[in-house]
Amino acid sequence: MLRVEYSDGLYLPELDLWLDADAPRERCVISHGHSDHIAEHRSIIATPETARIFRHRRGEAQMETLRYGERRDYGRFALTFFPAGHCLGSAQVLVEADNERLVYTGDIKLRPNVAAENAVIVPCDTLVMESTFGDPIYRFPPDVATFARLYAAIDRAFSDDRVPVVLAYALGKGQEALEILLRRDYRVTLHGSVWNVSEIYRELGVEFSGAYEKYNREHLRGRVLIAPPGCRKQAMITNIERRYVIMLTGWAMHKSAPYMYKGVDLVLPLSDHADFDELVHLARASQAERIITMHGAPKFAATLRELGLNAEHLAHFPESGNAKTTKKRGTKRASTTVERTLFS
Numbered sequence: 189m190l191r192v193e194y195s196d197g198l199y200l201p202e203l204d205l206w207l208d209a210d211a212p213r214e215r216c217v218i219s220h221g222h223s224d225h226i227a228e229h230r231s232i233i234a235t236p237e238t239a240r241i242f243r244h245r246r247g248e249a250q251m252e253t254l255r256y257g258e259r260r261d262y263g264r265f266a267l268t269f270f271p272a273g274h275c276l277g278s279a280q281v282l283v284e285a286d287n288e289r290l291v292y293t294g295d296i297k298l299r300p301n302v303a304a305e306n307a308v309i310v311p312c313d314t315l316v317m318e319s320t321f322g323d324p325i326y327r328f329p330p331d332v333a334t335f336a337r338l339y340a341a342i343d344r345a346f347s348d349d350r351v352p353v354v355l356a357y358a359l360g361k362g363q364e365a366l367e368i369l370l371r372r373d374y375r376v377t378l379h380g381s382v383w384n385v386s387e388i389y390r391e392l393g394v395e396f397s398g399a400y401e402k403y404n405r406e407h408l409r410g411r412v413l414i415a416p417p418g419c420r421k422q423a424m425i426t427n428i429e430r431r432y433v434i435m436l437t438g439w440a441m442h443k444s445a446p447y448m449y450k451g452v453d454l455v456l457p458l459s460d461h462a463d464f465d466e467l468v469h470l471a472r473a474s475q476a477e478r479i480i481t482m483h484g485a486p487k488f489a490a491t492l493r494e495l496g497l498n499a500e501h502l503a504h505f506p507e508s509g510n511a512k513t514t515k516k517r518g519t520k521r522a523s524t525t526v527e528r529t530l531f532s
């Protein structure tokens with residue numbers, strides 16, 4: 189079976205193949221455009237949507253694009269992408285080599301995505317899966333119930349003469365939030381970074397359920413503002429005297445969530461990741477003989493073993509390595525982990 193390693197990215201040494209490396213590589217497969225999955229590579233392989241988003245966020249690179257379901261032979265291996273339901277263009281990567289089918293999920297959500305392709309489950313021999321919410325406390329309520337709570341909170345804010353501010357990533361959750369709000373006919377105004385990505389979504393063929401505006405501080409009354417979570421302590425938001433700030437994140441299920449996000453009035457469990465039950469379903473339905481978990485707590489692999497599956501957690505760092513490299517990697521990973529922890 190193929191060796192699978194993690195060292196500033198997922199690496200298959202026998203194929204000399206990098207996936208989602210977070211340091212520049214000669215050539216790298218990119219599962220999706222979130223900042224913790226991309227770097228300034230010389231050459232990338234991605235879906236056309238992810239390539240477009242990569243160009244927006246990282247500039248030019250040599251780009252090779254594969255549409256979903258299109259299989260391409262690279263000699264020692266073949267690659268095929270399948271939808272991951274996480275954001276527009278997000279892909280699971282099927283690597284076929286030596287009669288083995290290895291699937292790397294990237295970040296994945298099995299629940300329907302209102303602004304992107306819905307995920308599929310790809311049968312394989314080896315499943316390398318994210319496990320961000322691999323703990324039973326992260327069982328999300330049905331999305332429609334969360335939408336209803338979001339609408340009720342916004343209606344309440346309007347009736348109190350406040351400006352509702354919804355915090356969501358610029359890529360992915362921002363467009364999901366936009367679509368959810370437009371379906372209820374709210375007037376929506378977008379922070380520039382959310383606006384830019386939403387325009388790229390439209391350029392790539394996504395049809396939102398209504399028009400939206402770009403942020404203008406003179407025109408906030410009667411509108412819902414969508415902004416990235418990092419903005420919540422910035423003047424753009426803190427200067428809104430009568431604001432009501434809503435954070436959308438899977439971490440809302442944690443009992444300390446109401447105290448984790450300073451300056452936020454309400455935390456709702458709307459995530460672009462699979463919850464615990466979806467992860468278990470994915471592991472089983474893949475029919476994989478070998479499951480490798482990453483980007484989450486190691487105990488999820490133990491949970492899968494208790495369910496009779498052959499699962500191991502992939503450590504982020506090799507034990508070896510000189511102190512300087514380890515420190516550098518540790519520092520980088522720590523900040524990425526914080527980002528994932530706060531905003532997934």
Ligand SMILES: [Zn+2]
Nearest residue numbers: 220222274295
């Ligand atoms: Zn992501």
